[in-house]
Amino acid sequence: MYQYFYGWYFKCQSETQTLAIIPAYHKSKSGSSCSIQLITNDGAWNLSFPYHTLSNHSFPISIAQNYFGQDGIRLSIRTSDCCAFGFLRFNTLSPIRYDIMGPFHYLPFMQCRHSVLSMRHSVHGSLTIQGIRYTFTDGIGYIEGDRGYSFPKHYIWTQCFFQNGSLMISVAHIPMGFFHFTGVIAIIHWNNNEYRLATYLGAKIVKIKNREIVIQQKNWILSAKLLESHAHPLLAPVKGAMKRTISESVSCCASYCFRQDAQTLFSFETNQASFEYEYPDFPLS
Numbered sequence: 001m002y003q004y005f006y007g008w009y010f011k012c013q014s015e016t017q018t019l020a021i022i023p024a025y026h027k028s029k030s031g032s033s034c035s036i037q038l039i040t041n042d043g044a045w046n047l048s049f050p051y052h053t054l055s056n057h058s059f060p061i062s063i064a065q066n067y068f069g070q071d072g073i074r075l076s077i078r079t080s081d082c083c084a085f086g087f088l089r090f091n092t093l094s095p096i097r098y099d100i101m102g103p104f105h106y107l108p109f110m111q112c113r114h115s116v117l118s119m120r121h122s123v124h125g126s127l128t129i130q131g132i133r134y135t136f137t138d139g140i141g142y143i144e145g146d147r148g149y150s151f152p153k154h155y156i157w158t159q160c161f162f163q164n165g166s167l168m169i170s171v172a173h174i175p176m177g178f179f180h181f182t183g184v185i186a187i188i189h190w191n192n193n194e195y196r197l198a199t200y201l202g203a204k205i206v207k208i209k210n211r212e213i214v215i216q217q218k219n220w221i222l223s224a225k226l227l228e229s230h231a232h233p234l235l236a237p238v239k240g241a242m243k244r245t246i247s248e249s250v251s252c253c254a255s256y257c258f259r260q261d262a263q264t265l266f267s268f269e270t271n272q273a274s275f276e277y278e279y280p281d282f283p284l285s
Contacts, residue, residue: 003028003240006147008059008068011250011274012088012123013161014139017041018251018272019129021075023061023068025054028240034063035242036077037234038084038129039250044232045082045130046242059117059145070117070143075127086127086134090141093118094166100185102200111175112148119189120166142166151236151244154280156213158224158254160273162266165190167256169224171205171213171279182208184215186222188258190266195258197222209281221259226275228253248276 007024022037032051038044055062060069065076072089099105100116123139140161155172169186184203188195197203197217207214211226231247238244254273258265 003149004147005149005237005240005242006057006145007237008061008117008143008145010068010073011142011159012134012136012139013141013251013272014123014134014136017134017136018274019127019134020248020250020274021068021073022234023063023066024237024242025051025057025061025063026237026240026242027051030241033242035235036063036066038082039232039234039248040129040132040134041230041251042130042132044234044248045084046235047077047079047082072125073127082130084127084129086125088123088125088127088136088141090118091122091124093143094120094189096187096189096196097194100187100198102198104183104200107176110148111150112146112152112172114170114185115145115147116168116187117143117145119168119187120161140166142168144168148237149240150238151246154278155276156208156279157276158213158226158273160254160256160270162190162256162268162270165266169213169215169222171208171215173279186215188222195220208279211277219261221257223257225255226252226273226277227255227269229275229277246276246278248274250274 005026010021019040025034034049053064067074077084123136123141126135152172159168167188174183183199186197203217214223235242236244255269257267
């Protein structure tokens with residue numbers, strides 16, 4: 001039986017509020033289903049839906065009365081566990097220049113494949129989740145996707161917006177048959193430029209320790225550090241089944257630095273970073 005998952009991550013942020021919405025569908029030995037996960041500073045909710053409520057297997061999708069697309073989100077959830085409703089509208093998305101997986105896009109049997117649909121776009125509208133209203137007037141948003149059969153055994157993921165920019169970093173344990181390696185993909189959109197650091201471009205992990213990541217690619221050095229976590233539990237796939245619990249801080253304190261040779265291009269600290277740190281300290285050789 002074919003086991004898989006396909007999910008999308010929508011982050012929406014205002015000056016004072018941040019939330020993430022993760023619609024997905026999944027198929028495992030135990031059956032097929034859909035889910036919508038919501039995460040805010042106040043908590044996280046996982047809502048399960050029958051597979052037949054899925055209207056499309058590619059983007060955009062609808063699950064029951066809920067819609068997720070490049071133009072926005074509509075939520076209409078009223079269950080004993082969660083009440084969430086409202087509309088968000090997105091303006092023009094900001095895609096990356098080419099597939100974030102690079103040549104790895106063509107490799108068969110990869111455990112998980114990543115995609116980035118928009119690094120930064122405007123968000124307008126409001127959602128009410130468990131009685132709390134999230135209002136976005138000229139808010140900002142980010143969209144990515146994942147598909148495969150399992151999340152990596154160990155990984156780190158972070159995303160944040162900053163002045164005139166947006167960045168995403170993902171570091172993961174990648175199994176390839178009898179071999180494995182630590183892979184990295186990172187994108188920075190800043191001042192109308194795109195910077196990409198990736199294993200397939202020669203990027204190397206310099207440090208993973210004490211909740212800090214340091215990546216070097218030629219004369220570029222990019223670092224990110226989780227300073228203070230406000231994590232809530234989310235479910236992640238294992239062989240298509242949503243049975244692994246991970247932790248995400250949708251809005252937490254973190255610092256970032258990007259250098260070229262001896263010049264610091266940017267360095268800042270923010271309290272609205274999103275971070276997942278599912279990695280032991282990296283044994284440097």
